[in-house]
Amino acid sequence: MRMMAKMGSLEVFGLIDSGSTHNFISQRLAIKLHLLVVPTEEFSIKVANGEKLKCQGRFDKVRVELQGIEFYLTLFSLPLTCLDLVLGI
Known part of the structure; x- marks a missing residue:
């Protein structure tokens, strides 16, 4: 399901993905928001089209507002x- 969210003063475009086990942010948006990266061991994610993308970092307690409700996410x-965000369930 596609959705809009607010991060800081930015409106961002995201996807709620019932098949995803984690929450993801685009590298581009993370840089734009000046988020503090927590180094993590690199791992690969297989996306819907079968392509594998590499995850290299984590951001803790990131404020995301959805329909006026604040969430603090990893x-x-x-x-x-x-996309800017993928929110797993």
Whole structure:
């Protein structure tokens, strides 16, 4: 399910993905928001089209606002191009 969220003063485009086990943020957005990266061991994620993307870093307690409700999430960095966020369930 596609959705809009707010991070800081930015409106961001995301996807709620019932098949995802983690929450992800695009590297581009993480840099734009000046998020503090927590180094993690690199791991690969297989996305819907079968492509594998490498995750290299984590961001803890990131404030994301969805429909006026604040959440503080752990987000993993991915080189996403069409999305800002992927929220797993």
